[in-house]
Amino acid sequence: MKKYIAYCGLDCETCEARIATVNNDDTMREKVAKLWSELNGVTITPEMINCTGCRIDGIKTPYCDSICPIRKCAVGKNVGTCGDCSEMSSCEKLAMIINNNPDAKNNLIS
Numbered sequence: 703m704k705k706y707i708a709y710c711g712l713d714c715e716t717c718e719a720r721i722a723t724v725n726n727d728d729t730m731r732e733k734v735a736k737l738w739s740e741l742n743g744v745t746i747t748p749e750m751i752n753c754t755g756c757r758i759d760g761i762k763t764p765y766c767d768s769i770c771p772i773r774k775c776a777v778g779k780n781v782g783t784c785g786d787c788s789e790m791s792s793c794e795k796l797a798m799i800i801n802n803n804p805d806a807k808n809n810l811i812s
Contacts, residue, residue, distance in 0.1 A: 708756035711806030785810030
C-alpha cells in the first residue's frame with residue numbers, strides 16, 4: 703500500500719493541505735482555510751493548513767492530529783490502515799468516508 707494512503711483510504715497526495723505544505727504555498731493555505739471554514743462551519747486559519755500526511759511522521763492539521771475519530775481509532779488499534787481492521791465493513795466512523803468515496807474503499811481493500 704502506498705504510504706500516502708490515509709488510515710481511512712483517502713489519498714493524502716491529492717489533499718490540498720498536504721500539497722500546500724510540501725510546496726510551502728501560503729496562497730493555497732489561505733484558499734484551503736477559507737473553503738474548509740465554510741464547509742465545516744468553524745474558523746480554520748491558514749496557519750492550521752500544514753500536513754505531511756495521515757500516516758507519515760511530521761506535522762498534521764489540528765483535525766487530523768487530534769480530532770479525526772478514524773485516525774484515533776486506527777492508531778489506538780495499531781493497524782496499518784482501516785483495511786487491516788476486522789471491523790472495517792461494519793465501522794460507522796469509516797462509513798462516512800467510504801460510502802461517499804469509492805476510491806478510498808478501493809485503496810483499503812487493494
